[in-house]
Amino acid sequence: MIRVIGGGLAGCEAAWQAASQGVPVTLYEMRPVRPTAVHKTDRLAELVCSNSFRGDKLDNAVGLLKEEMRRLGSLVMRAAEASRVPAGAALAVDRERFAETITTALNDHPLITIVREEMTAIPESSDRAPVIVATGPLTSDALSSDIAQLVGSDHLYFYDAISPIVLAETIDRSKVFRASRWNRSIRPVRLKPDATDTGGVRLPVGEPRGRQADQPACGVDDGEGDYLNCPLTREEYDRFYDALVTAESATVHDFDKERFFEGCLPIEVMAHRGRDTLRFGPMKPVGLTDPRTGREPYAAVQLRQDNLAGDHFSLVGFQTQIKWGDQARVLRLIPGLEQAEFVRFGMVHRNTYVNGPTVLAETWQVRVRPTVFFAGQMSGVEGYVESAASGLIAGLNAAALVKGEAPATPPRTTAIGALAYYVSHADPAHYEPSNITFGIMAPLPRAPRSKMARKLALSERALADLQTWLHARASQSVSEVSRA
Numbered sequence: 001m002i003r004v005i006g007g008g009l010a011g012c013e014a015a016w017q018a019a020s021q022g023v024p025v026t027l028y029e030m031r032p033v034r035p036t037a038v039h040k041t042d043r044l045a046e047l048v049c050s051n052s053f054r055g056d057k058l059d060n061a062v063g064l065l066k067e068e069m070r071r072l073g074s075l076v077m078r079a080a081e082a083s084r085v086p087a088g089a090a091l092a093v094d095r096e097r098f099a100e101t102i103t104t105a106l107n108d109h110p111l112i113t114i115v116r117e118e119m120t121a122i123p124e125s126s127d128r129a130p131v132i133v134a135t136g137p138l139t140s141d142a143l144s145s146d147i148a149q150l151v152g153s154d155h156l157y158f159y160d161a162i163s164p165i166v167l168a169e170t171i172d173r174s175k176v177f178r179a180s181r182w183n184r185s186i187r188p189v190r191l192k193p194d195a196t197d198t199g200g201v202r203l204p205v206g207e208p209r210g211r212q213a214d215q216p217a218c219g220v221d222d223g224e225g226d227y228l229n230c231p232l233t234r235e236e237y238d239r240f241y242d243a244l245v246t247a248e249s250a251t252v253h254d255f256d257k258e259r260f261f262e263g264c265l266p267i268e269v270m271a272h273r274g275r276d277t278l279r280f281g282p283m284k285p286v287g288l289t290d291p292r293t294g295r296e297p298y299a300a301v302q303l304r305q306d307n308l309a310g311d312h313f314s315l316v317g318f319q320t321q322i323k324w325g326d327q328a329r330v331l332r333l334i335p336g337l338e339q340a341e342f343v344r345f346g347m348v349h350r351n352t353y354v355n356g357p358t359v360l361a362e363t364w365q366v367r368v369r370p371t372v373f374f375a376g377q378m379s380g381v382e383g384y385v386e387s388a389a390s391g392l393i394a395g396l397n398a399a400a401l402v403k404g405e406a407p408a409t410p411p412r413t414t415a416i417g418a419l420a421y422y423v424s425h426a427d428p429a430h431y432e433p434s435n436i437t438f439g440i441m442a443p444l445p446r447a448p449r450s451k452m453a454r455k456l457a458l459s460e461r462a463l464a465d466l467q468t469w470l471h472a473r474a475s476q477s478v479s480e481v482s483r484a
């Protein structure tokens with residue numbers, strides 16, 4: 001029997017997958033007995049915010065991830081299809097119908113028992129009775145304490161400050177310059193000892209995050225510096241500052257209110273402390289010489305490469321709660337970002353998650369206790385689809401344990417395998433939950449020059465490799481059954 005704690009996106013998918021393998025599952029969900037600050041209903045798989053599962057085409061990494069999940073028999077994808085609403089190239093759902101479809105499917109499954117109860121500790125586990133913890137970003141306090149005991153309190157985080165990310169090709173390179181503060185050269189790269197099988201990409205430990213070890217920072221040409229810097233004159237800074245302090249802040253949930261860590265204050269909170277506070281914080285210009293003027297600018301915003309592909313850059317230290325529409329307007333006042341397209345907006349919110357690379361194996365098992373799995377946002381992925389995807393593999397692997405089979409994960413050339421690889425192998429010193437992107441997938445040996453062709457080639461390879469993996473897994477199960 002498998003115990004799954006948490007009936008959200010990850011827990012529901014995990015329960016479904018395990019039961020589909022013929023293994024009985026008990027799913028514990030604390031709502032409505034104990035509510036969270038964000039969920040509004042007692043339904044399983046409630047979508048707490050947007051009703052979008054994002055892009056649904058194969059030229060988009062999350063579109064690929066969804067297609068892989070469909071091929072792996074995902075309940076979340078089936079329910080999303082059944083409750084789909086028009087949303088162009090994206091997959092968006094009627095949230096009530098979606099949650100209802102999942103709740104009914106799990107209720108009706110003969111091998112699944114649903115218990116409405118808060119689990120305050122991780123229960124005993126064994127190969128015959130593994131446990132999947134999928135309690136999400138709002139894991140209850142009692143269980144959080146127990147998780148901290150298992151993984152070490154240094155490896156459990158409770159809060160997320162997210163900086164906006166822009167698409168590299170939309171940055172006006174004529175206005176920005178590349179440099180590290182004080183012209184500090186790129187640090188030597190240390191590789192994690194266990195990061196040998198990486199499909200050709202080596203993940204460095206230390207700044208800058210996500211850089212290929214044998215290439216200059218920013219994934220570009222000559223290694224002059226690790227950051228793209230947007231210099232501001234006094235007039236530009238004043239215009240930006242005035243727009244920032246008058247911008248509309250997002251409605252925060254009660255739990256978020258004003259409880260910010262000093263180390264990750266939203267920029268608008270810092271700005272309200274004084275006109276120059278940002279110039280001594282994330283916009284400080286010291287140590288940066290603008291090659292066009294030969295002088296330090298009045299203020300500067302640093303952009304750091306955010307993925308291996310080098311097509312995403314994050315605004316360093318720019319976590320913010322400004323509403324997304326206003327955020328785009330204000331941030332586009334920064335020189336070089338006038339035409340910026342945002343891959344992700346800045347956020348600050350409660351988020352309980354473990355430091356994946358320290359805690360988890362690629363199979364979503366806890367390294368120090370392999371009969372316990374973490375899945376969903378708690379495991380250090382980001383987003384509805386990614387959470388469900390991790391639950392899918394955790395569910396299959398927990399079932400494999402019960403049946404005496406070896407847990408496994410699809411290869412890193414697939415989106416679902418790349419996500420597992422990221423969670424278990426990224427740089428633990430700078431670990432942040434990640435959405436799926438093509439940037440974390442193993443690169444193609446001979447990549448087409450056109451971006452679109454490259455993405456489609458990655459997807460084509462991923463689906464072919466997933467098929468091969470599925471066949472191998474099916475024949476392994478058959479041979480294990482006949483041996484038994």
Ligand SMILES: Cc1cc2nc3c(=O)[nH]c(=O)nc-3n(C[C@H](O)[C@H](O)[C@H](O)COP(=O)(O)OP(=O)(O)OC[C@H]3O[C@@H](n4cnc5c(N)ncnc54)[C@H](O)[C@@H]3O)c2cc1C
Nearest residue numbers: 006008009010030049050119135136140376377383384387
């Ligand atoms: C405010 C907020 C807004 C977000 N908006 C988006 C968005 O728009 N798009 C997006 O893709 N992602 C969004 N996310 C991230 C989102 O939470 C995850 O993507 C996704 O819901 C995570 O799935 P999960 O299964 O890990 O957690 P959840 O879906 O949160 O499920 C976890 C479940 O565990 C239950 N639980 C918690 N503790 C216990 C316990 N001790 N015992 C039993 N049950 C327990 C909870 O009640 C909950 O039902 C948002 C997150 C937050 C906090």
